[in-house]
Amino acid sequence: MLVSIKFLGMQRLITNTDSIDMPINGNTRVNDALQYVRQQYPVLPLEEGMVLATINLEVASLDRILQDKDTISFLPLIAGG
Amino acid sequence: MKMLRQIEYKPARVVGGYTDRILKVNLSKQEITIQEPPPDFKNKYVGGRGYALKLIWDGTRQETHYDSPENILVMASGPLGNEPAFPGTGKFIVGTISPLTDTFIDSNIGGHFGPILKRAGFDALAVSGISKKDVVILIDGDAQTISIAAAPAYDEEIDEGALSFGERLLKDVNGGELGDSLAAVTAGKGACNARFGIVNSLSFDVRRKRLRSKQAGRGGTGTVMRYKGLRSIVVRSSLSVVNSNNAIDKEGVRQAGSRLKAVVSKCDTQQLHLSTWGTTGLSEYMDKFHLFPINNYQYGQSPESPKLFAQVFLDKYFSKKIPDGCYYGCNLACAKGSENVELTRGPKAGRIVNIDGPEYETVGAVSCMGIFDPHFVMEYNWYCDEYGIDTISTGVTIGFFMECFQRGFLSADDVGYELTFGNIKAADRLLHEIADGKGFGKIVGQGVARGKKWVAQKYASQNGTSEDAVMAELDKFGMEVKGLEFSMYITKESLAQQGGYGFALKGPQHDEAWLIFIDQVHKELPTLEHKANALKWFPLIRTWFNATGLCKLPWIDVRNPEAASTAEPSKNLPTLAYYVAYLNATTGSNKTLQDVLDDSERLYILQKLVNLRHGKGMRASDQIPWRAMGPAYFNEYEARAEYYDEWLQQQLGDDKVPASPEQRHKLLMEKRIEAYQHLCDIVYQKKGFTSEGIPKRETVEKFGLMDEQARQLLSELGV
Numbered sequence: 001m002l003v004s005i006k007f008l009g010m011q012r013l014i015t016n017t018d019s020i021d022m023p024i025n026g027n028t029r030v031n032d033a034l035q036y037v038r039q040q041y042p043v044l045p046l047e048e049g050m051v052l053a054t055i056n057l058e059v060a061s062l063d064r065i066l067q068d069k070d071t072i073s074f075l076p077l078i079a080g081g
Numbered sequence: 082m083k084m085l086r087q088i089e090y091k092p093a094r095v096v097g098g099y100t101d102r103i104l105k106v107n108l109s110k111q112e113i114t115i116q117e118p119p120p121d122f123k124n125k126y127v128g129g130r131g132y133a134l135k136l137i138w139d140g141t142r143q144e145t146h147y148d149s150p151e152n153i154l155v156m157a158s159g160p161l162g163n164e165p166a167f168p169g170t171g172k173f174i175v176g177t178i179s180p181l182t183d184t185f186i187d188s189n190i191g192g193h194f195g196p197i198l199k200r201a202g203f204d205a206l207a208v209s210g211i212s213k214k215d216v217v218i219l220i221d222g223d224a225q226t227i228s229i230a231a232a233p234a235y236d237e238e239i240d241e242g243a244l245s246f247g248e249r250l251l252k253d254v255n256g257g258e259l260g261d262s263l264a265a266v267t268a269g270k271g272a273c274n275a276r277f278g279i280v281n282s283l284s285f286d287v288r289r290k291r292l293r294s295k296q297a298g299r300g301g302t303g304t305v306m307r308y309k310g311l312r313s314i315v316v317r318s319s320l321s322v323v324n325s326n327n328a329i330d331k332e333g334v335r336q337a338g339s340r341l342k343a344v345v346s347k348c349d350t351q352q353l354h355l356s357t358w359g360t361t362g363l364s365e366y367m368d369k370f371h372l373f374p375i376n377n378y379q380y381g382q383s384p385e386s387p388k389l390f391a392q393v394f395l396d397k398y399f400s401k402k403i404p405d406g407c408y409y410g411c412n413l414a415c416a417k418g419s420e421n422v423e424l425t426r427g428p429k430a431g432r433i434v435n436i437d438g439p440e441y442e443t444v445g446a447v448s449c450m451g452i453f454d455p456h457f458v459m460e461y462n463w464y465c466d467e468y469g470i471d472t473i474s475t476g477v478t479i480g481f482f483m484e485c486f487q488r489g490f491l492s493a494d495d496v497g498y499e500l501t502f503g504n505i506k507a508a509d510r511l512l513h514e515i516a517d518g519k520g521f522g523k524i525v526g527q528g529v530a531r532g533k534k535w536v537a538q539k540y541a542s543q544n545g546t547s548e549d550a551v552m553a554e555l556d557k558f559g560m561e562v563k564g565l566e567f568s569m570y571i572t573k574e575s576l577a578q579q580g581g582y583g584f585a586l587k588g589p590q591h592d593e594a595w596l597i598f599i600d601q602v603h604k605e606l607p608t609l610e611h612k613a614n615a616l617k618w619f620p621l622i623r624t625w626f627n628a629t630g631l632c633k634l635p636w637i638d639v640r641n642p643e644a645a646s647t648a649e650p651s652k653n654l655p656t657l658a659y660y661v662a663y664l665n666a667t668t669g670s671n672k673t674l675q676d677v678l679d680d681s682e683r684l685y686i687l688q689k690l691v692n693l694r695h696g697k698g699m700r701a702s703d704q705i706p707w708r709a710m711g712p713a714y715f716n717e718y719e720a721r722a723e724y725y726d727e728w729l730q731q732q733l734g735d736d737k738v739p740a741s742p743e744q745r746h747k748l749l750m751e752k753r754i755e756a757y758q759h760l761c762d763i764v765y766q767k768k769g770f771t772s773e774g775i776p777k778r779e780t781v782e783k784f785g786l787m788d789e790q791a792r793q794l795l796s797e798l799g800v
Contacts, residue, residue: 008365008366008369009353009354009358009362009365009366009391010354010357010358010362012392013392045350045351046351047351047642048645049640049642049644049645049646050348050351050352050640050642051351052602052603054602057369057370057602058602058604059602059603059604073369075366075602076351076352076353076366077352077598077640077650077651078353078363078366078598078638079595079598079599079637079638079640079651079653080591080595080596080597080598080637080638
């Protein structure tokens with residue numbers, strides 16, 4: 001099983017890619033995806049409290065279990081100008 | 082320059098953020114007076130929007146329209162808008178009776194004009210009357226004179242342009258050079274010909290060594306300025322910008338500013354990167370969540386959108402590595418700009434220009450016309466600024482007429498050419514026609530609300546149908562409320578933001594509430610109760626920013642990490658604590674956040690009273706187009722059918738969902754319309770209004786606003 005982790009905005013510039021795939025098992029959680037990205041791209045700023053995890057356009061908690069083909073993003077906290 | 086009237090004055094000193102002086106200029110009589118407001122004026126009306134509202138409430142009438150001589154054009158900073166030690170100061174408000182909404186409009190604007198006006202001795206400037214010939218006002222704190230002068234004539238090309246005329250005028254009054262002790266506001270020829278004329282704020286940027294411009298874009302303030310015969314206002318003061326607010330507790334200001342600057346420095350580079358990209362960074366996120374207003378808000382997403390993402394502007398246009406605060410001391414520095422851009426279209430094709438922007442709203446406005454060409458965005462940005470017209474209203478109105486063309490309400494015979502989505506040539510031509518008040522541009526320059534009436538009349542007479550029936554159709558996709566065009570966010574999937582636009586007292590501009598992400602993505606507002614609470618709280622705190630002379634972005638677009646452990650992270654309360662500390666240190670007050678919200682609520686209710694007086698304050702005026710609530714047409718539904726069907730299933734349960742897509746679309750829209758009406762009921766209740774959206778007497782009395790005019794108005798309305 002695979003999930004896709006999308007990079008947007010400055011994340012795409014830093015990682016130089018639109019997305020990466022990550023293999024999962026039945027117990028892989030959002031937090032595991034966050035750790036995976038941190039390992040792959042240590043320079044990417046992903047501090048807790050500063051990013052919002054989403055799965056398929058909806059907010060997701062860090063302990064949510066991932067499903068095959070989920071699309072995950074770690075977004076800035078946008079609150080409007 | 083020919084002086085028509087001049088007075089000498091002694092500039093009042095700023096103490097605790099106030100000069101306690103209001104400059105009044107009557108252009109009909111060429112009178113200049115300086116008013117000392119009563120002692121409690123600043124306590125009740127704060128500054129900025131509050132001052133504009135009170136001056137207009139007292140000085141205009143129900144019968145006052147944008148072009149009435151008694152209409153007042155107010156420019157007012159607030160007690161906090163003059164301080165480099167704190168990020169995001171320097172804002173001021175332009176307020177007046179709007180040519181679009183026919184009620185109070187205000188628009189906030191950055192640059193140096195507000196702070197210099199303050200240092201020249203004035204908390205606010207109120208211009209009434211109409212001059213027979215074009216004039217400029219010169220407020221010179223150094224020479225201690227205030228003058229009304231005949232507008233100089235340079236040459237036609239310069240005189241017609243808001244940027245060009247402003248630059249020449251500033252040099253003219255300063256020995257041929259630009260300098261940072263001067264600033265100006267200007268309005269261009271487009272503001273004469275369209276109802277959505279803007280006021281440009283021009284000031285010298287010592288880093289870029291050129292004039293920068295910011296805009297009071299919404300609601301036609303520039304149109305009022307030009308109708309008054311006022312081409313420009315120049316202010317000058319050489320007083321130091323450091324400690325110029327003369328805060329009561331300077332160390333308190335320094336500490337509050339340092340704390341906010343530290344959060345901005347640490348967090349912006351991990352969040353939206355406004356300091357690098359400006360607000361253009363939003364385009365990508367809006368596209369991802371189906372919020373980008375493509376083709377008059379029909380579609381929120383397009384494969385072509387990446388052509389308008391921030392990186393494109395950063396790589397091709399923005400000058401990099403230059404701090405770009407629109408006032409001194411702002412380390413968020415999001416006012417991006419570009420030098421040496423060649424215009425390839427329009428009457429100035431071939432000219433090399435400097436461009437301030439684009440902001441996200443301008444990028445969105447171009448996508449609203451179905452155009453995805455970044456160079457057109459740059460040119461559109463520059464021409465709108467030079468002509469003095471609002472990039473938002475221009476784009477939304479053109480988008481509306483493009484959709485009229487798409488749906489058969491208009492033909493090439495009516496327009497003079499094919500006005501299709503994505504047609505750069507047509508959009509460009511129409512832009513210049515709007516500014517010139519010629520051809521089809523004369524119609525489009527009236528905005529969406531009046532455009533709907535024009536199309537309905539024309540189509541009904543051509544086809545023998547009823548105007549009402551055509552109007553009902555146009556109301557579905559004419560993206561305006563109260564006469565103001567929507568700003569650049571699709572609200573279909575956020576009921577809270579539908580209210581954020583519908584209840585906004587000035588019309589659908591997001592500076593009262595921007596709840597889309599909190600509601601649609603974060604899911605922090607799951608019930609009507611949650612949404613209604615947010616629709617009360619956010620407009621109040623945002624009103625306070627517009628009253629005090631502050632930019633909202635360092636608060637709302639840079640999340641303080643400490644907010645994560647609070648009950649409502651989206652309010653970013655740890656950062657708001659710095660603002661309250663800054664207020665108290667500046668003015669010597671001892672206010673809490675609740676006191677601040679109460680001050681704002683007074684202004685909010687006063688604005689509601691102005692709206693009621695002008696026939697824009699009741700429930701009917703808060704109604705939004707179908708397109709704002711959901712997929713108004715079947716093509717929009719089809720584009721996201723799977724998503725909408727799932728939404729409907731969640732609402733109804735599987736067994737109740739109709740079989741045919743057409744029936745599902747119809748039912749979905751019925752549900753959305755019903756939900757908005759429920760939202761109206763609960764929001765009015767929270768705000769202390771009747772079910773018709775009128776403030777109850779006790780609400781008006783609570784805030785000390787029950788004067789004779791309010792009493793009579795409420796009686797007439799049966800409250």
